Amino acid sequence: xxxxxxxxxxxxxxxxxxxxxxxxxxxxxxxxxxxxxxxxxxxxxxxxxxxxxxxxxxxxxxxxxxxxxxxxxxxxxxxxxxxxxxxxxxxxxxxxxxxxxxxxxxxxxxxxxxxxxxxxxxxxxxxxxxxxxxxxxxxxxxxxxxxxxxxxxxxxxxxxxxxxxxxxxxxxxxxxxxxxxxxxxxxxxxxxxxxxxxxxxxxxxxxxxxxxxxxxxxxxxxxxxxxxxxxxxxxxxxxxxxxxxxxxxxxxxxxxxxxxxxxxxxxxxxxxxxxxxxxxxxxxxxxxxxxxxxxxxxxxxxxxxxxxxxxxxxxxxxxxxxxxxxxxxxxxxxxxxxxxxxxxxxxxxxxxxxxxxxxxxxxxxxxxxxxxxxxxxxxxxxxxxxxxxxxxxxxxxxxxxxxxxxxxxxxxxxxxxxxxxxxxxxxxxxxxxxxxxxxxxxxxxxxxxxxxxxxxxxxxxxxxxxxxxxxxxxxxxxxxxxxxx
Amino acid sequence: xxxxxxxxxxxxxxxxxxxxxxxxxxxxxxxxxxxxxxxxxxxxxxxxxxxxxxxxxxxxxxxxxxxxxxxxxxxxxxxxxxxxxxxxxxxxxxxxxxxxxxxxxxxxxxxxxxxxxxxxxxxxxxxxxxxxxxxxxxxxxxxxxxxxxxxxxxxxxxxxxxxxxxxxxxxxxxxxxxxxxxxxxxxxxxxxxxxxxxxxxxxxxxxxxxxxxxxxxxxxxxxxxxxxxxxxxxxxxxxxxxxxxxxxxxxxxxxxxxxxxxxxxxxxxxxxxxxxxxxxxxxxxxxxxxxxxxxxxxxxxxxxxxxxxxxxxxxxxxxxxxxxxxxxxxxxxxxxxxxxxxxxxxxxxxxxxxxxxxxxxxxxxxxxxxxxxxxxxxxxxxxxxxxxxxxxxxxxxxxxxxxxxxxxxxxxxxxxxxxxxxxxxxxxxxxxxxxxxxxxxxxxxxxxxxxxxxxxxxxxxxxxxxxxxxxxxxxxxxxxxxxxx
Numbered sequence: 001x002x003x004x005x006x007x008x009x010x011x012x013x014x015x016x017x018x019x020x021x022x023x024x025x026x027x028x029x030x031x032x033x034x035x036x037x038x039x040x041x042x043x044x045x046x047x048x049x050x051x052x053x054x055x056x057x058x059x060x061x062x063x064x065x066x067x068x069x070x071x072x073x074x075x076x077x078x079x080x081x082x083x084x085x086x087x088x089x090x091x092x093x094x095x096x097x098x099x100x101x102x103x104x105x106x107x108x109x110x111x112x113x114x115x116x117x118x119x120x121x122x123x124x125x126x127x128x129x130x131x132x133x134x135x136x137x138x139x140x141x142x143x144x145x146x147x148x149x150x151x152x153x154x155x156x157x158x159x160x161x162x163x164x165x166x167x168x169x170x171x172x173x174x175x176x177x178x179x180x181x182x183x184x185x186x187x188x189x190x191x192x193x194x195x196x197x198x199x200x201x202x203x204x205x206x207x208x209x210x211x212x213x214x215x216x217x218x219x220x221x222x223x224x225x226x227x228x229x230x231x232x233x234x235x236x237x238x239x240x241x242x243x244x245x246x247x248x249x250x251x252x253x254x255x256x257x258x259x260x261x262x263x264x265x266x267x268x269x270x271x272x273x274x275x276x277x278x279x280x281x282x283x284x285x286x287x288x289x290x291x292x293x294x295x296x297x298x299x300x301x302x303x304x305x306x307x308x309x310x311x312x313x314x315x316x317x318x319x320x321x322x323x324x325x326x327x328x329x330x331x332x333x334x335x336x337x338x339x340x341x342x343x344x345x346x347x348x349x350x351x352x353x354x355x356x357x358x359x360x361x362x363x364x365x366x367x368x369x370x371x372x373x374x375x376x377x378x379x380x381x382x383x384x385x386x387x388x389x390x391x392x393x394x395x396x397x398x399x400x401x402x403x404x405x406x407x408x409x410x411x412x413x414x415x416x417x418x419x420x421x422x423x424x425x426x427x428x429x430x431x432x433x434x435x436x437x438x439x440x441x442x443x444x445x446x447x448x449x450x451x452x453x454x455x456x457x458x459x460x461x462x463x464x465x466x467x468x469x470x471x472x473x474x475x476x477x478x479x480x481x482x483x484x485x
Numbered sequence: 486x487x488x489x490x491x492x493x494x495x496x497x498x499x500x501x502x503x504x505x506x507x508x509x510x511x512x513x514x515x516x517x518x519x520x521x522x523x524x525x526x527x528x529x530x531x532x533x534x535x536x537x538x539x540x541x542x543x544x545x546x547x548x549x550x551x552x553x554x555x556x557x558x559x560x561x562x563x564x565x566x567x568x569x570x571x572x573x574x575x576x577x578x579x580x581x582x583x584x585x586x587x588x589x590x591x592x593x594x595x596x597x598x599x600x601x602x603x604x605x606x607x608x609x610x611x612x613x614x615x616x617x618x619x620x621x622x623x624x625x626x627x628x629x630x631x632x633x634x635x636x637x638x639x640x641x642x643x644x645x646x647x648x649x650x651x652x653x654x655x656x657x658x659x660x661x662x663x664x665x666x667x668x669x670x671x672x673x674x675x676x677x678x679x680x681x682x683x684x685x686x687x688x689x690x691x692x693x694x695x696x697x698x699x700x701x702x703x704x705x706x707x708x709x710x711x712x713x714x715x716x717x718x719x720x721x722x723x724x725x726x727x728x729x730x731x732x733x734x735x736x737x738x739x740x741x742x743x744x745x746x747x748x749x750x751x752x753x754x755x756x757x758x759x760x761x762x763x764x765x766x767x768x769x770x771x772x773x774x775x776x777x778x779x780x781x782x783x784x785x786x787x788x789x790x791x792x793x794x795x796x797x798x799x800x801x802x803x804x805x806x807x808x809x810x811x812x813x814x815x816x817x818x819x820x821x822x823x824x825x826x827x828x829x830x831x832x833x834x835x836x837x838x839x840x841x842x843x844x845x846x847x848x849x850x851x852x853x854x855x856x857x858x859x860x861x862x863x864x865x866x867x868x869x870x871x872x873x874x875x876x877x878x879x880x881x882x883x884x885x886x887x888x889x890x891x892x893x894x895x896x897x898x899x900x901x902x903x904x905x906x907x908x909x910x911x912x913x914x915x916x917x918x919x920x921x922x923x924x925x926x927x928x929x930x931x932x933x934x935x936x937x938x939x940x941x942x943x944x945x946x947x948x949x950x951x952x953x954x955x956x957x958x959x960x961x962x963x964x965x966x967x968x969x970x
Contacts, residue, residue, distance in 0.1 A: 064728045067605045074604075119559075120552045120785070123927065211696050212784070212927040236930035240785075243549045299697070300605070300725075442608065442697040445721035 033388035033473040034395075041326045041470065042395045045318060046463035050399070053318070053458045055310035056451035058086065059371075062309060063300035063446045070297040071339035072104025072265035079293050083270035083309070083336050090317045092272030092334065100338040100349040102267040105129050107216075107297055108258035110231060112202070114244055115139070115252040122237035124202070125214040125298065126230065126257045127186055128342055129221050133229040137256035138163070138200050144245045148185040151192050159196035163253050164189075166201070167242050172208040176369065176432035182206050187220035190230035200255045201230040204238035209437035212236055216296050217440045218342050229257045267294075267338040269346045272313075274320035276331040276469060285330045286357070287469050288364040288423075289316055289461075290347075290414050292340035299444025303435060307449060308367035309336055315461040319469065328469035330362060337414045340368070344413060351417035358421030363468055363475050365426045365461070366412030370439075371449040372431035374460040376402050378409040381424040381475040388473055395463035399456055401428075410481045422477035426468070428460055518873035518958040519880075526811045526955065527880045530803060531948035535884070538803070538943045540795035541936035543571065544856075547794060548785035548931045555782040556824035557589025557750035564778050568755035568794070568821050575802045577757030577819065585823040585834040587752040590614050592701075592782055593743035595716060597687070599726065600624070602734040607722035609687070610699040610783065611715070611742045612671055613827055614706050618714040622741035623648070623685050629730045633670040636677050644681035648738050649674075651686070652727050654720075657693040661854065661917035667691045672705035675715035685740045686715040689723035694922035697721055701781050702925045703827050714742045752779075752823040754831045757798075759805035761816040761954060770815045771842070772954050773849040773908075774801055774946075775832075775899050777825035784929030788920060792934060793852035794821055800946040804954065813954035815847060822899045825853070829898060836902035843906030848953055848960050850911045850946070851897030855924075856934040857916030859945040861887050863894040866909040866960040873958055880948035884941055886913075895966045907962035911953070913945055 034042075066082050069075030080097050087095045105128065112124040140163045145151045147168040154164075166185045171178035183206050193201040205215035214234045219227075233241060244251045270293060278284045291308030295301020316332045338346030351358065363381075377393045379386070386405055393403035411418075411425035438444050468475070519527075551567050554560035565582050572580045590613065597609040625648045630636045632653040639649075651670045656663035668691045678686040690700040699719045704712075718726060729736045755778060763769045776793030780786020801817045823831030836843070848866070862878045864871065871890055878888035896903075896910040923929050953960070 060728070064605075064725060065603045067603065067725075118550045118552065120549075210930075210932045211698065212930065213697060236928075236932050239930075239932055240549060240552075243545070443721075445695075445697065445725075447695045447721050447724055 033471055034391040034467055035471065038467055038470045039395070041322065042463040042467045045466050046395060046399070046459045049318060049459035049462050050455055053314050053455045055314040055454040055458050056449060058313055059302055059306040059310040059449060060446050061086065062306045063302045067300040068297045069293065069295050069301060071102035071267060071294050071342050071345065072262060073106065073297060076102070076265065076267050076294065080268045080270055083293055087270065087272035087313065087334065090313065091320055093275050095272040097268035097270050098349070098353060100267045100269055100346045101264045102339040102345045103342055104262040104265040105342065106260045106262065108260055109256070111256040112231060112233065113254045114241065115254055117247060117249040117251065118244055120240060122240065123212045123214055123234045124231040124237065125216050126259050127190065127232060128216050128218040128296070130190065130219060130230045130257055130259050131227050132259045133255055133257045137254045138229060139252065139254040140199050142241065142245065142251040142253045144242070148189065151185065151189060154196050156196045159198045162198050163200035163202060163255060164193045164198045165241055166203045167238055169204060170206050170208055170436065174431055174433045175429070176435055178208070179206065179436060183217070186217050186232070190219055190227045191222065191225050193228045194226035198228055200228050203232045205232040205234055207235065207436050207439060207441065210235045211443060213441040213443050215440040216298055229255055231255060231257060269338050269350050270336040272334050274316045274332040277327055277329045279331050285360050285362040286333045287330055287465060288333050288335055288361055289465065290335045290337060290364060290366040290412070291368060292346065292414055293336040294339045294341055296341055296440050298440065298442040300446065302444050302446045302449055303370035303438055304440065304444055305340070305368050307371040307454065310454060311367040311457050311461060314458050315465055318462050319466050328466060330469040332465065332469055340414055344417065347414040347417045351421065358418060358423055361418065361421065361423040363424045363426050364415050364418060365428065365465065366415050368412045368414065369430045369432055370435040371454050371457070372433065372435065373453050373456045374399065374401050374428045374430050376404050376429040377464065378404040378427045378429055379407050379425060380409045380411060380478045380481060381407065382477055383407055383479065385473060385475050389475070392464055392467040395467055396460040399460050401460050408482050419481060424475035424478040426464065428457065430457065518956055519876040519952055520956065523952055523955045524880070526807065527948040527952045530951050531880060531884070531944045534803060534944035534947050535940055538799050538940045540799040540939040540943050541934060543798055544787055544791040544795040544934060545931050546571065547791045548787045552785040553782045554778065554780050554786060556587035556752060556779050556827050556830065557747060558591065558782060561587070561750065561752050561779065565753045565755055568778055572755065572757030572798065572819065575798065576805055578760050580757040582753035582755050583834070583838060585752050585754055585831045586749045587824040587830045588827055589747040589750040590827065591745045591747065593745055594741070596741040597716060597718070598739045599729055600737040600739055602732060602736065603729055605725060607725065608697045608699055608719045609716040609722065610701050611744050612675065612717060613701050613703040613781070615675065615704060615715045615742055615744050616712050617744045618740055618742045622739045623714060624737065624739040625684050627726065627730065627736040627738045629727070633674065636670065636674060639681050641681045644683045647683050648685035648687060648740060649678050649683045650726055651688045652723055654689060655691050655693055655921065659916055659918045660914070661920055663693070664691065664921060668702070671702050671717070675704055675712045676707065676710050678713045679711035683713055685713050688717045690717040690719055692720065692921050692924060692926065695720045696928060698926040698928050700925040701783055714740055716740060716742060754823050754835050755821040757819050759801045759817040762812055762814045764816050770845050770847040771818045772815055772950060773818050773820055773846055774950065775820045775822060775849060775851045775897070776853060777831065777899055778821040779824045779826055781826055781925050783925065783927040785931065787929050787931045787934055788855040788923055789925065789929055790825070790853050792856040792939065795939060796852040796942050796946060799943050800950055803947050804951050813951060815954040817950065817954055825899055829902065832899040832902045836906065843903060843908055846903065846906065846908040848909045848911050849900050849903060850913065850950065851900050853897045853899065854915045854917055855920040856939050856942070857918065857920065858938050858941045859884065859886050859913045859915050861889050861914040862949065863889040863912045863914055864892050864910060865894045865896060865963045865966060866892065867962055868892055868964065870958060870960050874960070877949055877952040880952055881945040884945050886945050893967050904966060909960035909963040911949065913942065915942065
């Protein structure tokens, strides 16, 4: 996952009336939402998935046969090819690669050296999109800064000509909520540093592990805005740099980032469907199951977001294997989004290409938080539909999944461009206790995934998604998501 | 720690008679070994150490102010300088750097790429001492081999022109005993591969973690013996290569090792003493507390062997702080050995330089197994002294330390050249559950050490070493260590 600010609710509100008009007045369905027949199939799907799924095998295939697949890289078209073939081989219909233009940035060689007082080589990596350093690197004294707020308040006289080092730690929490608090500096730190006259930015990795593996992640890029070469240090290397600064002696540092920006490249959202009984008629409705196909370049993209690809593909595939009599009414559409990490290219392209069809998106669910077990289902649906949705969510209860009626799920990053379309969101919140140990680092590999955890996730998804797809419950229109920060 | 075969007991036996003669017939002391006065001070030292020591601070200083310090590297003389200054500053006497000539090998840039069937870059590192690959790398088909035994049995017709990949896993055990079983291929694999006509060797890292950080370690170098470029892959990368091989398709690999061998370099064993009451007299006896000052180059040498340096320095320092009335009879000599990792240069030089004095080494203890808590004391002393040693070992009992009377401790690698001198060994066996997660990898940094664990170790050492130093118990001569394998 990447971090994305939600589309503002002001914009969202401006569109709501259109959607309401388009959906026939928006009166929510209040009839019983879950027939005994549907419940029975949903429970069967759930229990069978818990006993074992292909999800892990799908992730393994993607990470072994494609591996790193950042936007525009050699792995990107290989991933698109893999996905289209995999969906076809698994029995999906209407498999296609919908073109998406993506940015193309390459990391190149990255190196960092503390020159004095105590020379040490540190493990660091460029922030996604970072400018290159001058050839041979940029060499300067380091100025320690506690956090983004301090950076913003910094006196330019102090910062001028320095490499700034922002050392705040991300807090480890099961729901991953420490990320939002820590990630700000990754997004805007380099631009802020440039405003102060600094010549480089170092940050402590936005992560919760103590491995010598730095975490990358996208900078927020604004056309024409000044910036500086920016990199993140692994946690132990941040400790080291903090320790050298704490000695009170001047700390000199050389930062070498041989990053390169290339022209935009062609990529694609890869889509496959399990057509519902209404498919091909004007009544056809869609449930989008989304994950992103791209990954950062350092790891092989197992938890981010191979796991999500495995979850949504396997959920839809299992529903697609049902006998004709149990086939759901609504169409389940798997969307493997291009370039989530570096600007949501695929998500934006999907929302645009399918704008006319968004009103027929009865629900969307995104899997982009690793492979931990689902512990909660949360929605953002028409509030009037919430009571009727309860029994559907309860299908996952035997899996240890609670149903939150807060109805304020942000939805994932790739669903955010659908917010103005008021597409209802079903979120399967997963345990993220170890997610940020691995996220965006070289450690994002298949061995970090427990296949039984993935089976539990697929069990929750199959039961709930089937019940929504097979029934008639109207979830539209969704309210705007809450503002963050 | 590195892996060292013990000196053969045949050699050891040839020397025993000399030692017995030199020590006045070798009748072991059987009088009560631990007076109430000595026990009281030993217990005070133990309890005060448990409440908090400087050990962590010493390790931190070494890892921050020197960092990587492999033999002959720029860090080597800096470490020698650090150690001499640190010992002097902490109040040691007779501080000196005894010259040692060490080999000098540098890793340079190391890279590995799976070229087909599924292109992937892998995380690997050269084995210590590995030959360089030809410029541009060696490119060949990979042949999977289960373990060293299979490698030795391999038909040269099959191996010729191939890169061999030995994939056996090290078993994780609290006492680290999986290491001996797994490490053989690291030592002799490249020479065996050369004998078979292979062009390169890859091994799964000898380690127990699943981080994307390969583990290095010394190859056994034999002058004039043919060899091949040799590297270890991190565990996830080994999984990947195994997976590609399991596809049944030919796997091509490019291995680039820009290693370099330089002329031998000057280094030193750094020594400092806490003189006993008999110091300067012919009766002076020594207790050697040893650790090694060098580290591998990938990490900052916190657990291997900064921790050991911290333990022995702090143990001796605390005993040295006692009031004159409690001062022990025997001299405690801290030896920070040069180049343990790549051939035991310092240990051999010490045994040689101090050959005439070895008969006055009443005991030696080595700290080279990280920072985990001591769970057992084991000896290799004159068996007749074992009952009398019991009460001394029991000083550590309240710390959760058992006393094993097996009397078969191998002693550490740096003590092995003293085996022919029959120097008694006291081993403080530490919990090594996570030691091989980190050992010889970039992850060997100070954050992996819990200061409270180090305090417990120092508590055990101070109590027991003081009791040996203050009393009269004769532990000499030690029997030969058991043969391994």
